[in-house]
Amino acid sequence: MIVFGGTGFLGSRIVRHLLDHEFAVRIASRHPDAGLGQPDPDNPRLQSFEADLHDERSVAKALVGISGVVNAVSLYRERGAETFYSVHVEAARRLAAQAHRAGVERFVQVSGIGADAASPSRYIRMRGEGEQAVRAEFAGACLVRPAAMFGPDDAFLSTILKLLRRLPIYPMFGRGRTRLQPAYVEDVAEAVARIMERAERQPAIFELGGPTVYSYEQLLRAIAHQAGLAPLLIPVPFAAWHALAWASEILSGLPLTRNQVELMQIDTVSSPRMAGFAELGITPHSIEELLRRMLSNRG
Template sequence: MGADAASSSPYIRSRGEGEAAVQAAFPGAIIIRPAVMFAPDDSFLTTILRLLRRLPAVPIFGDGRTRLQPTYADDVAAAITQILLQSKKPSPIYELAGPRVYSYEELLRTIARTAGLRPVLMRMPFALWDAVAGVAEILPHAPLTRNQVELMQIDTTASDNLPGFHALGISPRSLEEELEAMLKQSK
């Protein structure tokens, strides 16, 4: 999610232009737009957990109100399989998002609560995040990029007018349930 050929952000715009280029080059191509994905040992949820556990105060993007709808990676894989196996003509675009929309701050608090943590959250303006990301991009394995900061400034939630998990007969799993299972396995 987060592809928009009309965006003022070069990164977000290029994602939208990429979709259009694929559809032009491969008529009938199916575009899959997953929300941010989580899974055991991923770089999203495990990174957030590590920060919540280690930092005395956790910086959050902007005012923490950006909305996102994380989805479980296995559910996305099941949806792709279902799309490939269905006998009817598939939709040209699917948006695959989890069952709950969170603000970024709600997401951090939910993850912390599920893990038994009580973090101090600190709001940081996007301009500061952009500067930090600019410096971080110099590193060999940048922990943060300006593209990620740009994405955190827009809501990445499923559209009401595009098919997703429900159209494929899939009930996406909740972040809380999967996180609880991951935490039990790691103990």
């Protein structure tokens, strides 16, 4: 197996879960920690391999002898030539085409709940176009769409918790009515590993949401309750958030982006018509479970 994006928040966990399932795993990245194609001395089933998704030759070389591919590469902020289109569409298409040419048996494209090629949001639209591009080149590709993922050292739960602790008055996106179904990153990684070992090889779509659907306000209150906090939550119109995000993107270093605001305007809830954790035999963990562990470890 080879994992592109195998050093990222989700990708690194996919690598570990694949190893737990006794797969030999190759991590493809532009700057591998280990030597080119050399096994990890601590785990001979793990290799780091230099490959750039924008370079067909390096991708083709990385795929030699590979039976399964996971594309977990993602981009949340555009920088120069690294755009949503170049990463989520062009690079995904290139990888799928090379995988098909190399005779790869299984291909998993990690996307996201809400991906829509018809969306007015460029980020969401490129996610949807990326799915279409992959399926056009590798007809049997499996699409994995996680909801917003949480886990230790994430950019989601940890950020909300930090802000709730610092801000006695907490500004909400809109009126806090957007629905979310956060998924534990380890559950998503385990799902990818189980998809890779399934006997079935038909194309499929898995939407992976956690055990609870919250409104944004309910999620904030649940997190605050676990942390023993009682913030005042105030609604802030999305127009104000878009203006703030626009300024944030101009003043480099500020974390908020317009695509993050756009994502908070749509519900990210798994469809009952799609396969999910249940079909893979996984009982997803709740955000409250992880919070209790995180907070007890701090104590």
